[in-house]
Amino acid sequence: MFETLFKPQSIAVVGASRNPGKIGYTILMNLKMTGFNGKIFPVNRNESEILGLKCYPSLSDIGEKVDIAVLALPVKYIPELVSECKDIGTGYVIIISGGFSETGGAGKEMEEQLARIIYGSGTRIIGPNTVGVYFPYNRVNTALTPPDRVLFPPEGKIAFISQSGALGLLAMDSISEYGVGISAFINLGNMIDLNDLELLDYFGKDEKTGSVVVYIESVSSGKLFFEKIREINRIKPVVVLKSGRTQSSAMAASLHTGAMATNDAILNGALLQAGATRAYDETELLDYGRVLAYSKPLRGKNIAVVTTAGGIGVITSDYISSKHHGIGLSLARLKESTKDAIKKIIVPFGSAENPIDLTADGSTSDYKKILPILLDDPGVDGIIIYALPQTPKMDVSIVDVIQEYANGIKPLVVGVIGSKMGRDIIIELERRKIPAFPSIQRTVKAVKVLYDYGTYMKRRL
């Protein structure tokens, strides 16, 4: 299923251009820069060569199999081009052009026309009104944003399905900063053919994918969508960001991707029942996808915190145990023997009470001794570890220590505050698929998501 889409041998770009201001230039550039190693066919009636690639006057002139055709021409040319794609047996047509149902009735009719054209054929449509796809494992990138402006994430474990293209590209740019990777990105756009249900199915089985994150403005087919999420969420976690929660923003969504409004309370109930994790913005979407892809779920609500900065331990404790401005879980109560063992490791003015504060004297080797002690305490269900660069006796090698204990049944979530050495620590943790976040709030919220998913998994057993 979808073999030709995810591992294409050839991609045609219709509307390819020499002009760096044109989308047809950028797509070609992105394909090259990302290192796609299949065949690339630029199509442009007026050029014989673009970016060193032979250019064809039309799709039919290529005379070879085209797995994916990217259409970057104005809307009026699209029906004829889609017909041509069908005729030459193109597997997937990515329609970049906007101007369809998001603009009203005439556009809606044109979408129906496109659906009729491909009906019964082997040709599938992605979009219209899409930036297309980005598959790092197979170096496929049809994004329309110049590579000198945004970063594309490396290979990773999050599958990202997005109804909105720009949101997807910008969210990917943001996470790339910390080296966070994805397994695939697909922008569904107006979703007249290829849809979220099929992709959920695919990623549910995809071995490279550890979690699926979905940004939607409309639910394609209510009941089926939630049933599918429920089914996939049992195999691997699904995170959903559904926007258009209020009346006014739902109207905005309908103007954006022609989305239909859904009652938000009903949606929330359906997601809850499906056990899906709900996100409310781009940061949450990918933070939650990441922690769920990397960590086992929490089996209880008792969290231990280890820090070398007391203030950060106190604020974290506030967030853990408060319901208001917090996640409403519990600070683990440590056994006396646990505290005694920790006291022997830390300086006298540190704290062996949870949150455990090693003070600025804390070292990588202290963490190495303390982590197994905490993991052994039956009162501890999971640990928030702060890896803070202000402590002279700690450096990036803390990552090795954390990795040693990261794959047990009790989740470890790492918080890193700071930008200089802090960034290096997060990037290195990310490389080893250990969830790490650059703020207290994001760290604690990630823990809540592991708890909710764990609770759901227990309930359904």
Added chain:
Amino acid sequence: MFETLFKPQSIAVVGASRNPGKIGYTILMNLKMTGFNGKIFPVNRNESEILGLKCYPSLSDIGEKVDIAVLALPVKYIPELVSECKDIGTGYVIIISGGFSETGGAGKEMEEQLARIIYGSGTRIIGPNTVGVYFPYNRVNTALTPPDRVLFPPEGKIAFISQSGALGLLAMDSISEYGVGISAFINLGNMIDLNDLELLDYFGKDEKTGSVVVYIESVSSGKLFFEKIREINRIKPVVVLKSGRTQSSAMAASLHTGAMATNDAILNGALLQAGATRAYDETELLDYGRVLAYSKPLRGKNIAVVTTAGGIGVITSDYISSKHHGIGLSLARLKESTKDAIKKIIVPFGSAENPIDLTADGSTSDYKKILPILLDDPGVDGIIIYALPQTPKMDVSIVDVIQEYANGIKPLVVGVIGSKMGRDIIIELERRKIPAFPSIQRTVKAVKVLYDYGTYMKRRL
């Protein structure tokens, strides 16, 4: 007041060391690297020279005026050193050493002893258990974190008073990533002498300071503290992050800085009455401080949104208008004439309804035309502008357009999603003191803070 502290002519570092593993080395290094251009006196009985500076066997041997003495020696030496500071007429003694009241009774007694020593003299104590101060305008930096690990922020408008040193250093490291500046940072530590009230007074009058942000674990003197905040908050906004909100975390705070628990509901009421903005973590503390330092308060609750990415507009609208996972303000309803004027500027499939979506076709010059139209609409109280790097026709020059309209009565808050060109845009906006945030949630929360401050200011008139 505090002239010698903020603009010292000379600083002695007692416990200065040649050993890069020692705090006495790092402090000296930070002073040099930050470019302090007064006199620096290392004090160490066993050295004649450190880092190219003449070293003195004792404070008394310096034989010159010492404005600030930084004590980086174990706790047992501190009383004698403080006496010596008093005897030579040192203005401010920064006691880095921990091991005082945060460790229990004996430490508490020693603090009382120190207070007695300086009683009636002109010598003041900062700390103990402090990392000291960082004053970018006068290049004073007594931080104990090596400069190869963390960044220090440039000159800016936020005065940062922190009870916790590590939290302060790490939060400053984080904001430095985007070039966010501060006017001063002081870590009060156990606060046995120099206190938050005095500093609030000072920063209230300080011309370089546009807002004061305070991290505290305990309130020094209840009623007085809130009265002072109320007084200063009328002159310039005060943001307070008070941790130890729950019983368990309050205990952690007492172990950290010897803080006394405060009932959180009472605290919240007192802050509300004082009109202070409350933050719940390090990110909020400095985001709120920044937006309040740079922007006029909001005079109404109707927010317009301009974006080139529809999805980001929809999520923003959700956050603006929802009470649950949102700030509970309103999307501005635009006049028909406003919408008509915008329609003439944007592409046909864009949206002239709020949130205004220019689509990927949106350009810097579109923003230049649309901003004055929106600002003219009486239904608009403030604008969230997205400056998004995925749009080919927009680049860092968007900053010039935003700046043109940034100083009017209606606040502009900028959201930037992305890491590559996105970061450059934020840094450039920051340089011009225009509030910009790297996520939807942080952008919208900043708007809420401007609304609350505006509401408070109206009420007290």
